Amino acid sequence: VDTAWTNFGDLHLELPDGVGRRQGLELALRAAVQSGRLPPGTTLPASRTLARDLGLARGTVVDAYAQLVAEGYLRARAGAATTVAPGVGPAPSTAAARPMAVGPRPADLRPGDPDLGSFPRQRWLRAMRSALATAPDHALGYGDPRGDLDLRVALAAYLGRTRGVATTPDRLVVTSGFAQGLTLLLHVLRADGATRIAMEDPCLVLHRTIARREGIRVVPIPVDDDGARPDIGGDVAAAVITPAHHFPLGVTMSPQRRADWLTWARDHDRVVIEDDYDGEFRYDRQAVGALQGLDPDHVVYGGTTSKSLAPGLRLGWLALPERLVAPMVAAKSTADQRVATLNQLAFTELLRDGSFDRHLRSRRTAYRSRRDHLVQALAATTPWAQPVGIAAGLQLLLRLPEGGPTEADALEELARRDVLVGGSVVHDHHRQVPGVGGAALVVGYARPADHEYGEAIDRFVAALAGLA
Numbered sequence: 442v443d444t445a446w447t448n449f450g451d452l453h454l455e456l457p458d459g460v461g462r463r464q465g466l467e468l469a470l471r472a473a474v475q476s477g478r479l480p481p482g483t484t485l486p487a488s489r490t491l492a493r494d495l496g497l498a499r500g501t502v503v504d505a506y507a508q509l510v511a512e513g514y515l516r517a518r519a520g521a522a523t524t525v526a527p528g529v530g531p532a533p534s535t536a537a538a539r540p541m542a543v544g545p546r547p548a549d550l551r552p553g554d555p556d557l558g559s560f561p562r563q564r565w566l567r568a569m570r571s572a573l574a575t576a577p578d579h580a581l582g583y584g585d586p587r588g589d590l591d592l593r594v595a596l597a598a599y600l601g602r603t604r605g606v607a608t609t610p611d612r613l614v615v616t617s618g619f620a621q622g623l624t625l626l627l628h629v630l631r632a633d634g635a636t637r638i639a640m641e642d643p644c645l646v647l648h649r650t651i652a653r654r655e656g657i658r659v660v661p662i663p664v665d666d667d668g669a670r671p672d673i674g675g676d677v678a679a680a681v682i683t684p685a686h687h688f689p690l691g692v693t694m695s696p697q698r699r700a701d702w703l704t705w706a707r708d709h710d711r712v713v714i715e716d717d718y719d720g721e722f723r724y725d726r727q728a729v730g731a732l733q734g735l736d737p738d739h740v741v742y743g744g745t746t747s748k749s750l751a752p753g754l755r756l757g758w759l760a761l762p763e764r765l766v767a768p769m770v771a772a773k774s775t776a777d778q779r780v781a782t783l784n785q786l787a788f789t790e791l792l793r794d795g796s797f798d799r800h801l802r803s804r805r806t807a808y809r810s811r812r813d814h815l816v817q818a819l820a821a822t823t824p825w826a827q828p829v830g831i832a833a834g835l836q837l838l839l840r841l842p843e844g845g846p847t848e849a850d851a852l853e854e855l856a857r858r859d860v861l862v863g864g865s866v867v868h869d870h871h872r873q874v875p876g877v878g879g880a881a882l883v884v885g886y887a888r889p890a891d892h893e894y895g896e897a898i899d900r901f902v903a904a905l906a907g908l909a
């Protein structure tokens with residue numbers, strides 16, 4: 442562990458009773474080094490500072506340091522601060538000491554992350570700088586749990602323009618991603634008596650886990666080529682669906698289905714929760730607008746920057762029907778008050794000056810050509826593996842033929858060849874029934890850096906060919 446950076450101003454020490462002050466200080470310092478609380482390399486405060494903090498004479502600290510230097514616990518060099526000597530303290534755990542296995546870098550095509558190397562660092566840095574230079578002090582306070590007003594104004598305009606979302610700044614809640622938005626919504630619905638919620642089968646397994654943690658039973662929604670089917674009755678509080686691009690099957694919802702969902706929501710007076718996680722990325726035509734725009738009182742729209750910028754930002758939003766705003770504000774407020782202000786301010790700049798639009802356009806071009814490249818490579822080498830779904834998003838579902846390797850065997854064999862992709866069965870509701878959705882791989886073609894992409898696909902396709 443590199444502790445060279447630990448230059449303590451503060452050092453917590455409890456001097457034991459019943460001994461002299463110098464001896465007490467020596468005991469306390471010795472114990473802190475022996476236990477590993479002060480690891481090798483840690484810089485100790487100047488004797489004058491520590492003396493003042495502990496209410497001791499400076500000479501007492503100087504003497505105690507000198508004693509521990511003589512014993513080998515500390516190291517002192519002329520003109521430099523006193524540090525904890527190398528090699529003292531508890532032996533490092535064998536796990537930490539074991540050298541990392543060195544092998545070929547895996548071709549990493551797991552779904553989830555976009556190309557993180559494409560994050561617009563320079564633009565974000567400028568936006569952060571300008572946020573820090575111009576934000577009034579009060580912007581750094583707790584403020585509105587819904588999020589910064591300027592961001593909500595910019596978001597309402599952006600979502601209306603690009604996704605057909607019909608909302609206003611006061612109906613938007615900025616969240617730390619869709620996962621938090623869903624958690625808070627389910628919490629609010631549960632408090633209102635909900636015991637069951639419908640989710641697509643398959644759906645992102647995390648979302649089912651979140652529902653169960655909130656004490657809500659998940660009812661599966663069947664999915665076919667037209668998207669999720671609303672024939673689930675009214676015995677659920679809400680339905681979570683991915684109309685623009687189903688995860689992980691990749692189908693888009695047909696116009697008739699979209700209308701059917703709105704009918705379901707109105708007939709049963711329920712809400713549809715629209716997860717638009719990758720709605721910005723459609724490659725074969727203009728993206729279909731959000732379902733929410735057709736009935737803002739029955740649809741909650743959820744968006745995120747996790748695919749468009751980076752999941753590490755933890756920045757998303759919900760556009761809510763009026764009746765859910767107050768309980769959601771209360772839920773957000775008790776969860777964590779609000780999303781980190783500086784990120785909100787920086788993102789507002791990117792929305793306002795068109796940088797976010799430009800970033801999306803360039804990502805779209807890059808991901809479209811990556812997807813084309815992948816589909817062509819598969820057609821040329823492994824035509825028995827069938828891409829499913831529309832040209833959109835950041836991942837491709839690949840059906841494995843019946844009678845071929847099981848999904849688990851395929852994943853294991855690919856991993857043995859240092860090729861990582863996702864599976865699909867994990868997202869099915871009925872995992873105990875093998876092959877409910879058929880064996881399939883989920884290929885996250887957005888993940889590798891640009892310069893790694895070609896090789897990652899070559900290795901994937903070659904490894905896949907070896908499974909036949």
Ligand SMILES: Cc1ncc(COP(=O)(O)O)c(C=O)c1O
Nearest residue numbers: 618619620645688718745747757
């Ligand atoms: C289906 C689906 N919804 C939503 C998200 C985004 O979640 P978050 O905004 O919490 O990062 C993901 C991310 O992988 C996803 O796959």
